[in-house]
Amino acid sequence: MTLLSHDRYCDEIALRMAGLRAVAGSGADLGKAVPTCPDWSLEDLLRHVGSALGWVERMVRERSPEQLPDVVAPEFAGDAAALDAWLAETGHGVVEALRAAGAEAPVWTWAWAARSGSGFWARRMAHELTVHGADAAFAAGLPYEVAGEVAADTLDEWLDIVVWVQRTMPHAAAEELGEGARASLHLHATDVPGAEWLVEWGPGGVAWRRGHERADVVMRGPLTDVMLAFYRRLPLDAVEVLGERPKLEYWLERATMR
Numbered sequence: 001m002t003l004l005s006h007d008r009y010c011d012e013i014a015l016r017m018a019g020l021r022a023v024a025g026s027g028a029d030l031g032k033a034v035p036t037c038p039d040w041s042l043e044d045l046l047r048h049v050g051s052a053l054g055w056v057e058r059m060v061r062e063r064s065p066e067q068l069p070d071v072v073a074p075e076f077a078g079d080a081a082a083l084d085a086w087l088a089e090t091g092h093g094v095v096e097a098l099r100a101a102g103a104e105a106p107v108w109t110w111a112w113a114a115r116s117g118s119g120f121w122a123r124r125m126a127h128e129l130t131v132h133g134a135d136a137a138f139a140a141g142l143p144y145e146v147a148g149e150v151a152a153d154t155l156d157e158w159l160d161i162v163v164w165v166q167r168t169m170p171h172a173a174a175e176e177l178g179e180g181a182r183a184s185l186h187l188h189a190t191d192v193p194g195a196e197w198l199v200e201w202g203p204g205g206v207a208w209r210r211g212h213e214r215a216d217v218v219m220r221g222p223l224t225d226v227m228l229a230f231y232r233r234l235p236l237d238a239v240e241v242l243g244e245r246p247k248l249e250y251w252l253e254r255a256t257m258r
Contacts, residue, residue, distance in 0.1 A: 003123065004126075013126050016133045017090075020129070021087050024083050028139065029042065030042050030043040030046075030076070030080060031078060034138075036134070036232070042136065042139045047076070047083075049128070049132050050087055051071045052071075052125070053091060053125060056098075056125055057093045061097045063105055101117075102118065105117050106118075111160075111164050123153075127154045127157050146224045151192075159208045163205070163208065177206050178204065180202060180203075182203065184214075185219065187230065188218060189223035197210055198210075198211055216244045218242040218243050219239050219240075220241075236249075
């Protein structure tokens with residue numbers, strides 16, 4: 001696994017924030033339920049993203065060694081112009097803070113250390129926005145695209161998160177990935193050479209690696225579609241599934257953060 005550069009993650013945050021602002025200003029109904037996050041309206045989703053970015057900005061600027069309280073988003077009551085202005089300010093602020101800090105600044109993080117401190121947060125927020133950008137675009141009926149290297153790294157990071165949760169934050173769903181018979185899943189992007197993964201779970205927990213290997217079930221399709229289906233943002237019918245589909249469904253139901 002090769003991480004993207006710190007500046008590349010910051011660029012992606014700026015790009016995705018521009019996309020979210022386009023949704024906010026598209027005339028879409030901000031009170032509409034988000035199909036991929038049905039407990040949220042579109043405005044709820046945008047407020048969630050802005051709050052997360054504001055929280056990260058504060059921790060990075062303060063070089064906080066401990067977790068700071070959440071940032072609470074203001075209420076907009078459907079005021080698209082005010083929401084857009086807030087998203088613009090929030091997006092600019094977090095990118096500015098992350099660029100000024102660089103990748104190595106010590107900052108509290110909640111998970112593994114593939115890259116620690118401020119570098120962790122640049123990567124985490126880039127992929128948070130990659131996935132929630134899809135949520136917002138789908139809710140507004142807008143097209144959505146992700147660069148190949150970003151989609152691949154989004155998959156890498158999600159697999160790292162699932163492994164970390166399964167090992168360090170056991171709950172009923174995660175524990176089930178470490179029980180029962182061994183199973184395997186192959187992810188195969190049809191449009192990006194080398195974008196392939198093998199995921200295994202069962203006794204001993206979850207493990208993954210890049211590569212082309214045989215597995216019980218295969219998810220196959222364009223890389224962005226594979227990534228979004230793996231994140232449960234697209235239905236499985238959006239990609240090709242070969243082999244033992246129930247094993248893929250078993251994984252998707254249990255590979256969660258809670």
